[in-house]
Amino acid sequence: MNHLLSIRxxxxxxxxxxxxxxxxxxxxxxxxxxxxxxxxxxxxxxxFYEASTRxxxxxxxxxxxxxADVVNFAASGSSVEKGESLKDTxxxxxxxxxxAIVLRTPxxxxxxxxxxxxxxxxVNAGDGKREHPTQALLDVYTLKGxxxxxxxASIWIVGDVAHSRVARSDIVAxxxxxxxVTVAGPPTLIPRGIEALGCDVRFTLxxxxxxxxxxxxxxxxxxxxxxxxxxxxxxxAWYQVNGRRLSPRQVLMHPGPVNRGVELSGxxxxxxxxxxxxxxxxxxxxxxxxxxxLLAGARAxxxxxxxxxxxxxxxxxxx
Amino acid sequence: xxxxxxxxxxxxxxxxxxxxxxxxxxxxxxxxxRDVRVRAGEVAELGEPxxxxxxxxxxxxxxxxxxxxxxxFDPHVHLRTPGQxxxxxxxxxxxxxxxxxxxxxxxxxxxxxxxxxxxLLRSLRETAARESRISVGFMPGITRGLQxxxxxxxxxxxxxxAVGFTDDGKPVTSAGMLRKAxxxxxLCGGVIALHEEDPTLSRGxxxxxxxxxxxxxxxxxxxISESTMVARDAAIAGYEDAxxxxxxxxxxxSVEAVAEAKASGVRASTEVSPHxxxxxxxxxxxxxxxxxxxxPLATEADRRALIEGLRTGTIDCVATDHAPHAxxxxxxxxxxxxxxTTGLETAFAALYxxxxxxxxxxxRLLIERMTAGAALYELPTHTIAVGEPANLTLLDLDAExxxxxxxxxxRSENCCFAGRKLRGRVLLTLxxxxxxxxxxxxxxxxx
Numbered sequence: 001m002n003h004l005l006s007i008r009x010x011x012x013x014x015x016x017x018x019x020x021x022x023x024x025x026x027x028x029x030x031x032x033x034x035x036x037x038x039x040x041x042x043x044x045x046x047x048f049y050e051a052s053t054r055x056x057x058x059x060x061x062x063x064x065x066x067x068a069d070v071v072n073f074a075a076s077g078s079s080v081e082k083g084e085s086l087k088d089t090x091x092x093x094x095x096x097x098x099x100a101i102v103l104r105t106p107x108x109x110x111x112x113x114x115x116x117x118x119x120x121x122x123v124n125a126g127d128g129k130r131e132h133p134t135q136a137l138l139d140v141y142t143l144k145g146x147x148x149x150x151x152x153a154s155i156w157i158v159g160d161v162a163h164s165r166v167a168r169s170d171i172v173a174x175x176x177x178x179x180x181v182t183v184a185g186p187p188t189l190i191p192r193g194i195e196a197l198g199c200d201v202r203f204t205l206x207x208x209x210x211x212x213x214x215x216x217x218x219x220x221x222x223x224x225x226x227x228x229x230x231x232x233x234x235x236x237a238w239y240q241v242n243g244r245r246l247s248p249r250q251v252l253m254h255p256g257p258v259n260r261g262v263e264l265s266g267x268x269x270x271x272x273x274x275x276x277x278x279x280x281x282x283x284x285x286x287x288x289x290x291x292x293x294l295l296a297g298a299r300a301x302x303x304x305x306x307x308x309x310x311x312x313x314x315x316x317x318x319x
Numbered sequence: 320x321x322x323x324x325x326x327x328x329x330x331x332x333x334x335x336x337x338x339x340x341x342x343x344x345x346x347x348x349x350x351x352x353r354d355v356r357v358r359a360g361e362v363a364e365l366g367e368p369x370x371x372x373x374x375x376x377x378x379x380x381x382x383x384x385x386x387x388x389x390x391x392f393d394p395h396v397h398l399r400t401p402g403q404x405x406x407x408x409x410x411x412x413x414x415x416x417x418x419x420x421x422x423x424x425x426x427x428x429x430x431x432x433x434x435x436x437x438x439l440l441r442s443l444r445e446t447a448a449r450e451s452r453i454s455v456g457f458m459p460g461i462t463r464g465l466q467x468x469x470x471x472x473x474x475x476x477x478x479x480x481a482v483g484f485t486d487d488g489k490p491v492t493s494a495g496m497l498r499k500a501x502x503x504x505x506l507c508g509g510v511i512a513l514h515e516e517d518p519t520l521s522r523g524x525x526x527x528x529x530x531x532x533x534x535x536x537x538x539x540x541x542x543i544s545e546s547t548m549v550a551r552d553a554a555i556a557g558y559e560d561a562x563x564x565x566x567x568x569x570x571x572x573s574v575e576a577v578a579e580a581k582a583s584g585v586r587a588s589t590e591v592s593p594h595x596x597x598x599x600x601x602x603x604x605x606x607x608x609x610x611x612x613x614x615p616l617a618t619e620a621d622r623r624a625l626i627e628g629l630r631t632g633t634i635d636c637v638a639t640d641h642a643p644h645a646x647x648x649x650x651x652x653x654x655x656x657x658x659x660t661t662g663l664e665t666a667f668a669a670l671y672x673x674x675x676x677x678x679x680x681x682x683r684l685l686i687e688r689m690t691a692g693a694a695l696y697e698l699p700t701h702t703i704a705v706g707e708p709a710n711l712t713l714l715d716l717d718a719e720x721x722x723x724x725x726x727x728x729x730r731s732e733n734c735c736f737a738g739r740k741l742r743g744r745v746l747l748t749l750x751x752x753x754x755x756x757x758x759x760x761x762x763x764x765x766x
Binding site (some may be wrong): 085086087105106107108109110112113127128129130131163164165168191192193194196197226 | 523528529530531532533534535536537539541605606647650651652653654655
C-alpha cells in the first residue's frame with residue numbers, strides 16, 4: 001500500500017490487517033509512556049484546508065505515538081490565502097521531504113492529484129463530500145470490538161447522506177466486511193443513484209428495528225439555508241434517533257460532533273449502546289496502524305540524499 | 320447595408336491540383352475518386368482520376384486515394400478573445416480549427432468584456448480580418464453582459480455583422496426576457512442560440528446527477544435542468560414563430576423535446592458535441608478535469624439517444640463547443656476546475672474512430688452533420704463543385720495517431736480525447752480559397 005486515497009482501494013484482507021495492527025497499538029495507549037519508536041526519524045505533514053480538530057489531532061497523536069515528527073500546516077493564515085494553488089503548496093512543502101502527507105480538503109479527488117505531485121505517501125483525511133477512509137477504518141475497528149465480525153450485520157446509516165463523506169466511505173467499507181448497509185433519510189438528502197454502491201434506500205425509520213447497528217450522521221445547520229429540509233424540528237420528528245426508536249440491543253454510532261436534540265437525542269448519546277467515544281479512541285490507534293502500514297512496511301527508510309532522485313518530480317499532467 | 324457575417328484573415332488564393340483523391344460530398348452526391356483542380360482559390364475542375372495535367376505555377380499533390388471532404392463548419396467555439404488570450408486567441412483558435420479540417424467557426428460571446436456591443440464587434444472583426452486563419456463569425460450576447468436582464472442592441476449588431484445571438488455559457492433564465500428577444504428577432508433576424516439550463520435545478524452541480532455523482536459526492540446536474548428548458552423555450556419560440564437553435568444537447572429527454580417541437584412546426588435546430596456522442600459519466604469517475612464540461616457527460620442511454628438523434632436528423636449538426644482553459648486552471652481539484660474541453664483538433668477523428676469505424680453511423684452522414692451548421696445560420700454551405708470557393712479538407716482515414724502526441728495548435732491542452740488512439744488525420748485544409756493548414760509530415764510531390 002503506497003497511499004490511502006479511497007476505501008475502495010482496500011480489499012477485505014487489507015482492512016483486516018490494518019484493524020489487527022490497530023489492536024496491537026491499542027495496548028500502547030494504555031502504557032504509562034504512550035510511545036513506540038516505529039517511525040522514528042520519519043516526518044508526517046498534516047495539510048488541512050478545512051477546519052478540523054478531531055481528525056487532525058487524532059493524526060497528530062497517532063504520528064507522535066509512533067515517534068514520527070509532525071508538522072501541521074493549516075491553509076488559513078498561510079500562503080494559500082495569498083492565492084497559492086494546491087499544486088504549488090504541495091510542491092513547496094514537499095521540499096521538506098515529508099514521508100507522509102495527511103490531507104484534508106473540501107474538494108473531491110484532491111488526494112489523488114497530490115499523490116501525482118510528490119513522492120510522499122498520501123493519506124486522504126477527507127476530500128470534499130467524497131471519502132474519509134480512515135473514519136471508515138476506525139468505524140470497522142470499533143464495530144469489530146463490539147460485534148466480533150461484521151458478516152451478516154445490518155447497518156443503517158441515517159441522515160444527510162448527500163453531504164457525508166463518512167457515509168460514502170462507510171457504505172463501501174461495511175459491505176467489504178460482509179455487512180448489509182441501508183441508508184435512510186429525507187429524500188432531499190439521499191443522492192439519486194446511491195443504490196449503485198450496493199446499499200438499500202429507505203425514506204423512513206419504520207424498519208429501523210431490524211438494524212443491528214444505527215449510524216447517525218451529523219445534520220449540519222447550514223443545510224437549512226438551502227431548504228434541504230423544511231426545518232430542524234421536522235427533521236428531528238422524522239429522523240432523530242432517540243430512545244423511542246432505538247432498541248437496547250442496537251449499537252449506536254456517530255462520527256461527531258453530535259448535535260444533541262437534532263440527529264440524536266441526549267439520552268441515546270449517553271446510553272451504553274453508544275460507542276461514540278470508543279470511535280474517537282479508535283481514531284488514534286487506527287491512524288497509527290495506517291501510518292505504520294504506509295511508512296514502516298513496504299517503504300524503505302529514506303535513502304541518503306546523494307542517492308535519492310529528485311524528491312518531487314511532479315507530473316505536469318493532471319491525473 | 321449589413322456587413323458580411325463571416326470574416327477571414329489574409330490568405331493567398333491557392334492554385335493546386337489534387338490528383339486522385341476520393342471526393343465525398345453528400346450534398347453534391349459525389350462519392351468517387353477524382354482529380355480536383357483549385358485555381359485562384361476556386362474549385363475549377365473535377366476530372367476522372369489521372370486525367371487532369373499539372374499546369375504551370377500550380378502545386379501538385381498526390382492524393383493517393385485520400386479523402387477530400389467539404390471543410391467542416393463549427394457553429395460553437397470559444398475563441399476567448401478579448402480578455403482571455405491566455406487560453407486562446409483568434410490566431411491559435413482558428414489554427415486549431417484549420418488543423419481539425421474546419422474552414423469556418425462561430426465564436427461565442429462569453430469573453431471579457433462580453434461581446435455585447437457594436438463597437439466591440441467591429442473591433443473584433445477587424446482583429447479577425449488580420450489574424451484569423453479561417454472564416455469566423457461572431458455571435459454577440461442576447462442580453463447585455465449575458466446578465467439576462469436587458470437586450471443587446473441586436474439590430475445594430477446585425478448591421479455590424481452579427482451572425483446570430485446567444486448567451487452561451489448561461490441560459491436566458493427569464494421566459495419573459497427570452498420572449499422579448501424572439502419578438503425582436505422579427506426586426507433584425509439572426510438565429511437565437513440557446514444554452515439550456517435551469518439554474519434552480521443545476522445549482523451546486525458540476526457533473527451529471529446519477530450513480531457517479533452519488534459515488535463521488537460531487538454535486539449532480541439532473542438532465543431535467545436541460546430538457547425542461549428546451550421544452551419551455553420551444554413553446555415560446557413556437558408561439559412567436561421565432562427561429563431558435565438549441566446548443567449542445569446532452570440527454571435523451573432533450574432529444575425528445577426537440578423532436579416534439581420540430582414535429583409541431585417550431586422552427587428549431589440543434590447541435591451535439593463529439594464528447595456527448597462518445598463519452599459518458601463513467602469517464603468522470605477518475606475526476607480528470609478534462610472530463611468536466613457543461614452540460615455534463617450523461618449516461619450511456621443518453622449517449623445512444625444523441626446518436627439516434629443525429630442519425631434521424633432531430634439533431635442537425637455537430638458542434639465542438641471547443642472550450643480552451645489554461646493548464647493552471649484545469650490542474651486543480653475537480654470541483655474547482657472550470658467547465659470545458661477543447662475539441663476542434665479531434666472532432667472528426669474522434670467521431671470517425673468512435674462512430675464510423677464500428678459501423679454506428681456512415682461516413683457520409685458524419686460529413687453531412689459536420690458541415691450542416693452553416694445553412695442553419697443562413698451561411699453558405701461548403702460544397703465541392705466547380706465555381707465554388709475552395710473550402711476543402713483532405714484526410715488520411717487510415718492514419719492512426721495518439722491525440723495530442725505532437726502537441727496542439729490550440730493554446731490550451733484540455734482535450735477530453737487526449738491520449739486516445741484515433742484514426743483519420745487531417746492532411747490539408749483550404750478555407751476561403753487559401754491553404755490554411757498543411758500536416759507537417761505530408762509530403763508534397765511535384766510542387
